[in-house]
Amino acid sequence: MSGGNHPAGVLRLHLWACRSAIRGTGRPVRPGRHPGARAGAGCPVRPPLRNYRRGEDLRRHAQTGQCPGGQIPACLHPARRLLPQLRSHGDRPSRFLGGAHAGHHRRGAQPHRKRTARHVPGRIRRLAGIGGNKVRIALAQVWQETHTFSPLPTGLREFEANGLYTGRDILDRTAGVGEIGGFLAAANADGDVEPVPIVRAWALSAGRITAQALTLLEARLVAGLVMALPVDGVFLSLHGATAADGVDDVAGYLLQSVRQMVGPDLPVVASLDHHANITRRIVENATALVGYRTLPHDPFDTGERAARLLFATVRGEVSPTIGWHKIPLLAPADRGSTDEPPMHTWFDAARRMEQQPGVLAVSPFPVQPWLDVAELGWSAVAVTDHDPAQAQQLAAELANQAWAMRAAFWDIRRLPPAEAIRQAAAAPQGPIVVADASDSVLSGATGDSTCLLRALLQQEIGGLALVPIVDAPAVEAAINAGAGQVITVPVGGTLDRLFGQPVTITARVEGVAPAGMAAAGPWGSAELGRTALLSVGAIRLLVSERRGFGGADPEVYRRFGVEPAQAQLIVVKMYFNYQSLHALMKGSLMADCPGLSTWDLRQFRWERAPRPLYPLDDLPDWRAG
Known part of the structure; x- marks a missing residue:
C-alpha cells in the first residue's frame, strides 16, 4: 500500500522530503522531485542547525522560524497538495485531513506554518535560553481489534461512528478516557x-x-506528525491485533x-492491548512497548x-531496550481473566519481574x-x-512459563x-450477568445471536431479564409502530x-x-444507532442498529x-469487559453458545497463520531460546 502512485505512498515520499528539511539531514531536493515542490522552484533545503555559529542564531531560529542562510522550506503543509489524489478515495478527505490545521490555508496564505518558539523542541529552547521549556510529545491513536473471520468490514464510517477526532478535539473529548486520557493525566x-x-481513531x-x-488514517497520522515537527517524542495508542486489506500487521505498518x-x-512509545499480536516490525520501530495489565482491561x-x-x-x-519472544500458542479468552489462574499466575510473574x-x-x-x-x-x-541481554532473558522466562501452563488456558x-x-x-x-462470549462484540462478533434469547423464551423466569441484540430491520419496525404498540417481528x-x-x-x-444512542465503555463511547426496547x-x-x-x-x-439493578439476569455480548456492571451484579456465568468468537478454533479455516501452532497442531514440546 505504500509504493507507486498510491496516495499513502505519494504522501510518505513527500513528507520524507519535508522531514529531511526540518531535521537537517542535508539532502537537497531537486525541483519537481516530490509532490510538494512548486513548479520550477523545488523545495529549498538548508540544514537548520548546521549554520548556527552563536547562541543568538539559535535564539533567532526559535523565535522567528528562520534558519541562518535560508528559510524553512515552503512544503511544510503537504496535505492540501495531495487532496486531488485523496479525493478519488472519497470520505471527504479535505475535511478529514484538514483537522486542526485547516485554517492555516486561507486564500493567499503561505503554504507552510510559521515556526514560532512553541514549535521548537524543548531541549533546543532550553539551550537558547528562551521561555516555553516544555517537552513536546505528539500523541495519536489508531485502535481496532480485527477478527479476520468476521463478515463485518471496518471502513472509515466505523471509526467516525465511535470517535474520529483531530487536533484540539482529542484533548477535549478524551480527557479521563482510555489510553489518551491516561497520557493526558500523566x-x-x-x-x-x-x-x-x-489523530484519534477508534473502532x-x-x-x-x-x-x-x-x-x-495513515495520511492523517503522518501529515499531522510532520506539521507538528519538531517534537521530542511520540506516543502511539494501538491495539496491536489489527489487520487491513493487504496488511496483516497494521500496528507495525503505522509504527514504521x-x-x-x-x-x-526519536523516542516512540506504544501502548498496546495485551491481546496484541507482536511482530518483528512492531519491535523494530518502537522504542518501548507497554501492554495492558488486566482483563477486564485497564486502558487509562x-x-x-x-x-x-x-x-x-x-x-x-x-534508555529502553526491548527483548521479546513469540510463543506458538493460541487460546480463547475463557481463562483470560487476570483475577484468577492461570492468567493471573502469568501476569503476576510479569509484575514480579518489574521489581528487578x-x-x-x-x-x-x-x-x-x-x-x-x-x-x-x-x-x-x-x-x-x-x-x-536482561530484556531477552526475562522475555524467554515469561514465554516458557506460558508454554508450561498451556493446557490450563484451555480449561473451558x-x-x-x-x-x-x-x-x-x-x-x-440478582442481577447475574450471563456472558454470551461467542457473540462478543469486543472480539469482532456481530452481536445478533439469538442463542440466549431462545433459551429465555423456553423457560419461565421469575425476574426481569435484559437482553441486547443487533437488528436494524427490527428497530425500523418498532419505530414505525411507535411506543405502546404490539408488533410481531x-x-x-x-x-x-x-x-x-x-x-x-x-x-x-x-x-x-429514533435519533440514535451511544453506549459508554472503558475506551469512550460506541454508537448504537437507532434503538428500541421491546418486552416479551x-x-x-x-434492539439496536x-x-x-x-x-x-x-445507562442505556x-x-x-429500566433499572438494571432490579433485574434478575443481564445478558452481555462479551467475555469480561463489563466493568460498568460490576457495582450492580451479584455474580456471573458464561454460556456455551455458537458464534464467531467461539472457543473452538478448529471451526475456522486457517490459511495464513504460521504452523505448527498449539492446539491446532500436535506440538509436544517447545522452548524459548
Whole structure:
C-alpha cells in the first residue's frame, strides 16, 4: 500500500522530503522531485542547525522560524497538495485531513506554518535560553481489534461512528478516557509536557480495515506528525491485533510510517492491548512497548504508565531496550481473566519481574485468537534500561512459563445455554450477568445471536431479564409502530447467518430512540444507532442498529426507564469487559453458545497463520531460546 502512485505512498515520499528539511539531514531536493515542490522552484533545503555559529542564531531560529542562510522550506503543509489524489478515495478527505490545521490555508496564505518558539523542541529552547521549556510529545491513536473471520468490514464510517477526532478535539473529548486520557493525566501531573494531538481513531472490533480507510488514517497520522515537527517524542495508542486489506500487521505498518518520519533516534512509545499480536516490525520501530495489565482491561492506567516511560526516555533518564519472544500458542479468552489462574499466575510473574533493578516494563501478550495472519501467536515482551541481554532473558522466562501452563488456558468451563439461564434465574439475588462470549462484540462478533434469547423464551423466569441484540430491520419496525404498540417481528440472525437464525417474537414496544444512542465503555463511547426496547413477558429486549458495547452500559437501559439493578439476569455480548456492571451484579456465568468468537478454533479455516501452532497442531514440546 505504500509504493507507486498510491496516495499513502505519494504522501510518505513527500513528507520524507519535508522531514529531511526540518531535521537537517542535508539532502537537497531537486525541483519537481516530490509532490510538494512548486513548479520550477523545488523545495529549498538548508540544514537548520548546521549554520548556527552563536547562541543568538539559535535564539533567532526559535523565535522567528528562520534558519541562518535560508528559510524553512515552503512544503511544510503537504496535505492540501495531495487532496486531488485523496479525493478519488472519497470520505471527504479535505475535511478529514484538514483537522486542526485547516485554517492555516486561507486564500493567499503561505503554504507552510510559521515556526514560532512553541514549535521548537524543548531541549533546543532550553539551550537558547528562551521561555516555553516544555517537552513536546505528539500523541495519536489508531485502535481496532480485527477478527479476520468476521463478515463485518471496518471502513472509515466505523471509526467516525465511535470517535474520529483531530487536533484540539482529542484533548477535549478524551480527557479521563482510555489510553489518551491516561497520557493526558500523566502529562498534567508532570507539568513540563506539552501534548501535541494528531489523530484519534477508534473502532469497534470487526473484520479487516478497508484499504481506503487505512490509506486515509495513515495520511492523517503522518501529515499531522510532520506539521507538528519538531517534537521530542511520540506516543502511539494501538491495539496491536489489527489487520487491513493487504496488511496483516497494521500496528507495525503505522509504527514504521512514524519511524520514517521522525528518524531512528526519536523516542516512540506504544501502548498496546495485551491481546496484541507482536511482530518483528512492531519491535523494530518502537522504542518501548507497554501492554495492558488486566482483563477486564485497564486502558487509562496503561496510557499513564506508557506516558511516564516516554517522558523519562525523552529526558535521558532511561534508555529502553526491548527483548521479546513469540510463543506458538493460541487460546480463547475463557481463562483470560487476570483475577484468577492461570492468567493471573502469568501476569503476576510479569509484575514480579518489574521489581528487578533496571526493568522498565514487562508485558505478556496472549493474542486474541480469531486472527488469521502471519506471525500469529502469543508473545512475551520485556523492556529494560539499556540492558538487552536482561530484556531477552526475562522475555524467554515469561514465554516458557506460558508454554508450561498451556493446557490450563484451555480449561473451558462454559455452561450449556439452558443451564446458564436456569442457574441465573434460580440465584437468590440478582442481577447475574450471563456472558454470551461467542457473540462478543469486543472480539469482532456481530452481536445478533439469538442463542440466549431462545433459551429465555423456553423457560419461565421469575425476574426481569435484559437482553441486547443487533437488528436494524427490527428497530425500523418498532419505530414505525411507535411506543405502546404490539408488533410481531423476526429478531437476530441478520448479520451472522453461519451461527444464528432469527427468532420471531410478538412484543410490546416499550420505547424508541429514533435519533440514535451511544453506549459508554472503558475506551469512550460506541454508537448504537437507532434503538428500541421491546418486552416479551419478563424479557426486555434492547434492539439496536449497531453493536455498541454489547449491553454492558446500564445507562442505556435507564434511558428507557429500566433499572438494571432490579433485574434478575443481564445478558452481555462479551467475555469480561463489563466493568460498568460490576457495582450492580451479584455474580456471573458464561454460556456455551455458537458464534464467531467461539472457543473452538478448529471451526475456522486457517490459511495464513504460521504452523505448527498449539492446539491446532500436535506440538509436544517447545522452548524459548
